[in-house]
Amino acid sequence: MQRKFSxxxxxxxxxxxxxxxxxxxxxxxxLTVIFINGIPGLRLDxxxxxxxxxxxxxxxxxxxxxxxxxxxxxxxxxIPLGVMTGIYLxxxxxDNWVKRLIQVNIANLxxxxxxxxxxxxxxxxxxxxxxxxxxxxGALTMSLLILPIIIIATTEAIRAVPLSIRLAAFGVGASxxxxxxxxxxxxxxxxxxxxxxxxxxxxxxxxxxxxxxxxLSFVAFVPHHPLDSFTVLSIQIFNWxxxxxxxxxxxxxxxxxxxxxxxxxxxxxxxxxxxxxxQRRGGD
Amino acid sequence: xxxxxxxxxxxxxxxxTVKYGEKVGVENISIKFFDSxxxxxxxxxxxxxxxxxxxxxxxNDFIPNVKITGKVLFSGQDIYDSSIDPALxxxxxxxxxxxxxxxxxxxxxxxxxxxxxxxxAKTEIPQLIEDSLRQAALWDEVKDRLHTSALxxxxxxQQRLCIxxxxxxxxxxxxxxxxxxxLDPIATSRIEDLIQTLKEKYTIVIVTHNMQQAARVSDITAxxxxxxxxxxxxxxxxxxxxxxxxxxxxLTGKFG
Numbered sequence: 001m002q003r004k005f006s007x008x009x010x011x012x013x014x015x016x017x018x019x020x021x022x023x024x025x026x027x028x029x030x031l032t033v034i035f036i037n038g039i040p041g042l043r044l045d046x047x048x049x050x051x052x053x054x055x056x057x058x059x060x061x062x063x064x065x066x067x068x069x070x071x072x073x074x075x076x077x078x079i080p081l082g083v084m085t086g087i088y089l090x091x092x093x094x095d096n097w098v099k100r101l102i103q104v105n106i107a108n109l110x111x112x113x114x115x116x117x118x119x120x121x122x123x124x125x126x127x128x129x130x131x132x133x134x135x136x137x138g139a140l141t142m143s144l145l146i147l148p149i150i151i152i153a154t155t156e157a158i159r160a161v162p163l164s165i166r167l168a169a170f171g172v173g174a175s176x177x178x179x180x181x182x183x184x185x186x187x188x189x190x191x192x193x194x195x196x197x198x199x200x201x202x203x204x205x206x207x208x209x210x211x212x213x214x215x216l217s218f219v220a221f222v223p224h225h226p227l228d229s230f231t232v233l234s235i236q237i238f239n240w241x242x243x244x245x246x247x248x249x250x251x252x253x254x255x256x257x258x259x260x261x262x263x264x265x266x267x268x269x270x271x272x273x274x275x276x277x278x279q280r281r282g283g284d
Numbered sequence: 285x286x287x288x289x290x291x292x293x294x295x296x297x298x299x300x301t302v303k304y305g306e307k308v309g310v311e312n313i314s315i316k317f318f319d320s321x322x323x324x325x326x327x328x329x330x331x332x333x334x335x336x337x338x339x340x341x342x343x344n345d346f347i348p349n350v351k352i353t354g355k356v357l358f359s360g361q362d363i364y365d366s367s368i369d370p371a372l373x374x375x376x377x378x379x380x381x382x383x384x385x386x387x388x389x390x391x392x393x394x395x396x397x398x399x400x401x402x403x404x405a406k407t408e409i410p411q412l413i414e415d416s417l418r419q420a421a422l423w424d425e426v427k428d429r430l431h432t433s434a435l436x437x438x439x440x441x442q443q444r445l446c447i448x449x450x451x452x453x454x455x456x457x458x459x460x461x462x463x464x465x466x467l468d469p470i471a472t473s474r475i476e477d478l479i480q481t482l483k484e485k486y487t488i489v490i491v492t493h494n495m496q497q498a499a500r501v502s503d504i505t506a507x508x509x510x511x512x513x514x515x516x517x518x519x520x521x522x523x524x525x526x527x528x529x530x531x532x533x534x535l536t537g538k539f540g
Contacts, residue, residue: 095348173374187388
């Protein structure tokens with residue numbers, strides 16, 4: 001039998017390859033340019049100095065510390081809330097029109113532009129609740145931004161747990177709570193963790209919402225508590241890129257390398273945690 | 285006390301009807317299950333035998349829109365009464381499923397998990413695990429690897445592990461939903477032998493699509509068709525002198 005010529009197969013094959021080559025190529029070019037410009041500026045001084053109007057003395061210390069503040073506080077707010085919401089929606093909520101309405105809205109919220117969350121944060125946290133341009137306002141705004149992602153990741157991960165495991169647990173007389181706690185959650189944990197890390201990586205890369213709530217771009221001190229004002233890496237990068245001097249552009253590249261490094265280590269951490277979880281369960 | 289064991293049924297259903305929304309799963313089923321007897325539920329696929337089995341320990345509770353009328357009496361108590369906790373009920377009426385479904389944990393943890401939740405004494409658990417595995421004829425094969433993953437066992441071993449897990453709860457009734465359908469003939473015959481020894485201690489209800497299996501392992505057979513109980517009685521009588529023409533047609537292979 002001669003193979004029939006299939007336009008669809010050809011289309012899928014070559015377009016697929018072209019898409020991969022194109023997107024990977026863009027990424028490689030982008031990363032190369034950034035690394036070439038950024039690596040020379042990566043000295044210890046760069047990490048430990050405050051920003052300055054002299055490029056040779058400028059560093060990212062306050063932005064780095066601010067990023068960690070935002071990261072940790074955002075995680076504190078969004079992970080418990082998001083994961084618990086996901087569990088509630090998937091396991092406990094009655095399947096009726098209210099639940100479906102909520103789910104549709106959460107899916108939509110994950111597609112809302114981040115700058116809109118910034119405006120919301122400005123109105124609610126900065127002005128109405130009076131948290132001012134603080135880390136607290138920033139972290140709460142970021143939490144709103146990534147909550148839908150965490151909730152969706154949690155519900156998807158829970159839905160992927162096979163029914164047979166639940167039935168097995170119910171079969172030996174477990175209560176619904178015990179089934180969720182001892183079987184569904186551990187089984188869904190790798191998926192939840194991946195979603196959480198992806199969401200947090202997004203949070204540290206975002207700048208628009210923080211610019212909206214008025215994070216500063218020149219901070220010559222280290223924030224000491226959640227109500228201090230702050231800056232983060234992405235805003236520092238944005239600030240340096242928008243300056244006319246070449247030297248600041250190189251600094252921006254160096255800061256991008258640092259930011260990429262943080263994101264990458266978070267992903268490594270996620271992979272490590274996943275394998276730990278699989279091993280502890282006795283492996284597959 | 286009178287020796288009542290074989291006079292009064294351990295478990296019975298009285299005019300039990302299970303509906304999924306408007307669709308009827310099984311209708312008007314009355315069967316009695318006795319201690320130390322194996323009852324086989326047979327019939328073509330879709331006849332409602334699994335639906336019926338799951339209603340005996342309230343496993344149907346997880347299916348939305350399920351409606352149950354009639355009565356299921358376990359030791360004289362209506363299990364659908366609002367005062368009954370279905371989780372507690374399932375400790376007394378254990379279940380083995382169609383496909384082996386061990387937890388993704390160690391062999392030890394697979395059996396220990398249920399008793400731990402039921403607050404069995406901690407010191408008692410190692411012995412309980414050995415006893416359960418011995419009863420399930422699996423002890424010799426796994427005694428040196430209790431702390432390795434249950435997922436490394438063969439299909440037949442996994443299914444015997446699931447049986448061990450069920451009997452570790454010290455139930456009085458064991459429900460088995462086509463326990464051999466995913467197994468090869470050798471593993472199947474081991475499970476069938478096992479059922480013969482287990483019936484001394486438990487009331488066993490087994491669903492099977494395999495008529496020869498029903499003939500081999502059961503004392504009582506109930507034949508289901510299109511959601512209705514056609515007839516039930518001593519297995520010997522059903523297989524040699526069925527009263528109903530549908531039973532005869534099914535057993536002789538005219539349909540099914």
